[in-house]
Amino acid sequence: MKRAAFRRTERQRSEDREIARIAIPAFLALVAEPLFLLGDAAVVGHLGTRELAGLGIAATVLQTAVGLCVFLAYGTTAGVARQLGAGRLAAALGQGVDGLWLAVAIGIPTTAVVGLGAAPLVGVFGASPAVADPAVEYLQVAALGITPLLLMLAATGVLRGLQDTRTPLVVAIAGNGVNLVLNVVLVYGLGPLPRMGIAGSALGSVLAQLASAAVLVLIVSRAAQREGTSLRPRRTGIAAAGRAGVPLLVRTLTLRASLLVTTYAVVLGTGDAAGGDDAVPIATHQLAMTLWGFLAFVLDAIAIAAQAITGRYLGAGDVAGTRAVTTRMVWWGVISGIGTxxxxxxxxxxxxxxxxxDAGVHDALVPVLLIAALGQPVAGVVFVLDGVLIGAGDGRYLAWAGLVVLAAYAPAVLLAAALGSGLPLLWLVFVTVFMGGRFVTLLRRSRGEAWMVTGAGSGG
Structure with a gap:
């Protein structure tokens, strides 16, 4: 008995080391990623509350456009990890190259749609002209960074699938340093450079994103060449990558739709309560959602480890190891959620x-953040199980579960807004109905075995 207990302890320690090896660099990289927006928020916030509120709406549109394509990272991570687990490195890199070309194919038309349609996209939220004008100004420039951001997603997914989270960390840190410097210089002007205001913040981010994307693509391309993998676009490979990403696209669409309806509910429900001045509640929600996203990325580090490790274990046919490491990662999620x-x-x-x-934003922000804090332990489990099922290729279930949660959440938050609820109550609905719904659907699936499909192919 003592030997068996010792072996279990040693296995857990081994699992912990493997999770930490992937999750800690991913954690640091993901902390760096939202600093693109946190840096923008800190610089733009000192231009004025209306500019900060405008950034909030523009960032929601931009994050939706890019966030819908997160399957470029998640699907690539899972597919490459499975190929790696099956001992097929060249095939893994070939799948990664297909993902890069898919990013370009999606990014170019998306840039055109968001850039040219900035005004009507911002207008959907119904904000006052004082808020909408800076939102449009920011979004028209920031749209140029969409293709680089998608390339960053795809290249990062390849490296994560290869169990390398350190390289994306280095690139993320360097990119965010460049972003912050450019934001300050371009927003406020320096020497011969004119003061560009909120448009300068967007331009600084675009330039930093271009540089980061170039570095990551170069790294993946060189690795592919070393294994004799062609860098040319393959129509069949790109199409296959696109088809594999459809369920994750639907899953992500439901998540983004939930965040969009939350922002709409804030605009709808807080304008009257604020006496017609919607700048303070929208700015407060923007800061709260940015901070929530920051913490979500922290928790997502374990989810990234879950994607990479689950894909590799299932690719190698190790069902027992998959179950054991999943249990361990869930505990990591609980502890991390309590800590955040x-x-x-x-x-x-x-x-x-x-x-x-703005003192009004200061006062409004505290109760919202306290409610967000209460939801963190649940979020920790949600992110881990989401990563496990993505790593297993269980995209179809995730898509259906997302639709179910959205169908329950959207009416609840819109009803709360229609009743004139303040920002804290809207956030309480967000934490309990949206995050609680995801918790129930993911936990239910993880307890079964239908998602544990082995081999180099996806479980679908």
């Missing part, structure tokens, strides 16, 4: 002044 929740609650009163000098 406690941390957010403690620093909540200090965060507002970092982004804006």
């Amino acid at each position: 929740g406690v941390g957010l609650a403690v620093v909540a009163p200090l965060l507002g002044p970092l982004f804006t000098s």
